[in-house]
Amino acid sequence: MTYIRNILLTLLLIGCGSTQESGNNESSDQKATKEVQSPAEEKKVILFFGNSITAGYQLDMDQAFPALIQERIDSLGLNYKTINAGLSGETSAGGKSRIEWVLQTVPDIFFLELGANDGLRGLPLDETIKNLQDIIDAVKNENPEVEIIIAGMMVPPNLGQGYSDKFSQIFPKLAEANDATLIPFVLEGVAGNPELNLSDGIHPTPEGHEIVADTVWKYLEPLL
Incomplete structure (x- = not known):
């Protein structure tokens, strides 16, 4: 037992x-x-929203300056990804009409490069200012903490010096009103140089985009 x-x-x-x-x-x-x-950990988003300059007109996507910025970010091991939302021929009105769709991906940093096509077409600049402000408001509505960079542009004086001067003042005024970072002229060192532009004299070559990337990086890097 x-x-x-x-x-x-x-x-x-x-x-x-x-x-x-x-x-x-x-x-x-x-x-x-x-x-x-x-x-x-999800990467933070840098959204490049612009026209043919951002899109890299007639170039491969990886030759456009947003892709060159991504290369620098990756080389430094920073937790950011870039999205190229450039569209050739885009006006401020066109950008306003598609911003809601683009904002399906909410950015942490928003790079605005629009308005040049408005100036080249001689469109009313009061409407340009309103459209760009509406775009910024839409972005802030999705992310109130977003950092905004505004790319300044210039147009030739063929529409009158008064128009050109008013156009160039759009971007500083928008930057001040929205506490945004201003790049005074995003094509600094590129515009007017035949060796750095395509045959149309407007759109940068791959070498031109490298200089644009250098310019953008000076203002972007402190925000990363």
């Missing part, structure tokens, strides 16, 4: 040990599952 009791006790202890061990394994499995399911 004692012998049978000892066997039963031994089996009971073995069973308890197996249950405890199984419980430990389950906890480890659960922990591992949680680790696998934990998403990697």
Whole structure:
């Protein structure tokens, strides 16, 4: 009788040990599952919203300055990704009409490079200012903490010096009103240089985009 009791006790202890061990394994499995399911830290978004300059007119996408900025970010191991939302021929009105769709990805840094096509077409600049402000408001509505960079542009005086002067003042005024970072002239060192522009004399070559990237980086880097 004692012998049978000892066997039963031994089996009971073995069973308890197996249950405890199984419980430990389950906890480890659960922990591992949680680790696998934990998403990697999402990268912050820099959204480049502009016209053909941003889009890299007639160039491969990786030759345009937003892609060159991404290369610098990656080389420094910074947790940001760039999105090139440039569209050739885009006016401020066109940008306003598509901004809601673009904002399906909410940016942490918003780079605005629009208005040049308005100036080249001689469009009313009061409407340009309103459209650009509406774009900025839409971005701020999605992310009130967004950092904004405004790319200043210039137009030739063929529509009158008064028009050109008023056009160039659009961007400083917008930057001041929205506490944004201003790049006085995004094509600094590129515009007017035949060696750095395509045959149309307007759009940068790959070498021109490298200089644009240098200019943009000076203002972007402190925000990263």
